[in-house]
Amino acid sequence: MNDESLREAGLKVTIPRVKILEILTANKQRHMSAEDVYKTLLTQREEVSLATVYRVLTQFESVGIVMRHNFEGDHAVFELKENEHHDHLVCVRCGKVEEFVDETIEKRQQQIAKQANFKMTDHALNIYGLCGTCQ
Amino acid sequence: MNDESLREAGLKVTIPRVKILEILTANKQRHMSAEDVYKTLLTQREEVSLATVYRVLTQFESVGIVMRHNFEGDHAVFELKENEHHDHLVCVRCGKVEEFVDETIEKRQQQIAKQANFKMTDHALNIYGLCGTCQ
DNA sequence: AACTTAAATGAGAATCATTTGCATCTGGGC
DNA sequence: GCCCAGATGCAAATGATTCTCATTTAAGTT
Numbered sequence: 001m002n003d004e005s006l007r008e009a010g011l012k013v014t015i016p017r018v019k020i021l022e023i024l025t026a027n028k029q030r031h032m033s034a035e036d037v038y039k040t041l042l043t044q045r046e047e048v049s050l051a052t053v054y055r056v057l058t059q060f061e062s063v064g065i066v067m068r069h070n071f072e073g074d075h076a077v078f079e080l081k082e083n084e085h086h087d088h089l090v091c092v093r094c095g096k097v098e099e100f101v102d103e104t105i106e107k108r109q110q111q112i113a114k115q116a117n118f119k120m121t122d123h124a125l126n127i128y129g130l131c132g133t134c135q
Numbered sequence: 136m137n138d139e140s141l142r143e144a145g146l147k148v149t150i151p152r153v154k155i156l157e158i159l160t161a162n163k164q165r166h167m168s169a170e171d172v173y174k175t176l177l178t179q180r181e182e183v184s185l186a187t188v189y190r191v192l193t194q195f196e197s198v199g200i201v202m203r204h205n206f207e208g209d210h211a212v213f214e215l216k217e218n219e220h221h222d223h224l225v226c227v228r229c230g231k232v233e234e235f236v237d238e239t240i241e242k243r244q245q246q247i248a249k250q251a252n253f254k255m256t257d258h259a260l261n262i263y264g265l266c267g268t269c270q
Numbered sequence: 271a272a273c274t275t276a277a278a279t280g281a282g283a284a285t286c287a288t289t290t291g292c293a294t295c296t297g298g299g300c
Numbered sequence: 301g302c303c304c305a306g307a308t309g310c311a312a313a314t315g316a317t318t319c320t321c322a323t324t325t326a327a328g329t330t
Contacts, residue, residue: 012326013327014277048279076316089253102243118262118266123262125260184309210288211287275327278324279323279324296308
């Protein structure tokens with residue numbers, strides 16, 4: 001989550017990348033869209049184009065710094081990839097996202113993939129519903 | 136999966152709707168995009184516009200005839216909603232999709248939602264990886 | 271510190287999936 | 301067969317994301 005992670009990933013340490021990384025770090029709890037990141041940059045008077053935000057986020061994804069999610073069909077959201085994997089509870093009304101990890105489910109998934117002769121590379125479990133506030 | 140299901144859903148029984156329902160039924164194993172459905176209609180010399188395909192699929196989704204998935208970020212796919220819920224194994228290389236149901240996971244999900252005070256309305260578990268053929 | 275070059279960026283055009291406005295058409299009740 | 305709300309076709313509009321290309325810059329080299 002710093003300049004080093006960029007260097008390690010073989011990416012030049014540029015203003016846009018550093019700023020975007022900062023923004024993502026400052027918003028770990030949320031899942032941000034490219035547009036969200038762009039707007040945040042604007043409020044910080046940073047001159048970064050939307051195209052660059054998209055390019056940087058895509059690069060971050062390919063080097064494993066962030067993870068892309070397609071909860072909604074019309075735009076992707078990103079989150080810093082911390083060490084531990086986790087799944088999501090998504091409120092269909094307010095969009096709030098809560099994370100969780102469940103060992104039982106993790107294990108079953110591996111068994112299922114193995115049974116189907118799939119070499120699992122990733123998995124995503126999303127539980128949709130109404131959060132406490134929205135009920 | 137017939138004219139009755141349309142009437143029951145309060146939708147007029149029109150040529151486009153019937154044809155699209157037939158196509159979805161004939162391709163239960165696959166998950167079709169709007170474009171896929173449209174192309175199939177073309178091969179059958181059916182005069183249905185792409186806009187109508189989108190409208191019909193969206194209506195089918197809202198009345199519960201089909202389910203929409205956003206496996207890939209850039210286009211949605213649809214599948215006839217059979218009675219039983221199921222999850223997916225998606226091959227990241229050839230796009231093949233296999234379905235499965237796992238009681239253990241289903242139960243855990245309900246417990247997790249309850250613990251987080253979420254009223255679960257739906258859930259989706261996708262395991263991504265390489266299928267036997269693609270490995 | 272200046273020099274060099276591949277990589278990075280900005281701006282705007284281009285793309286692609288999906289949606290919409292509107293004039294026309296049609297299913298199904300009378 | 302008549303009527304009309306709902307359905308459709310077509311083309312233009314949208315919105316997210318990507319691409320083109322001229323310009324700038326990070327970071328290694330002299």
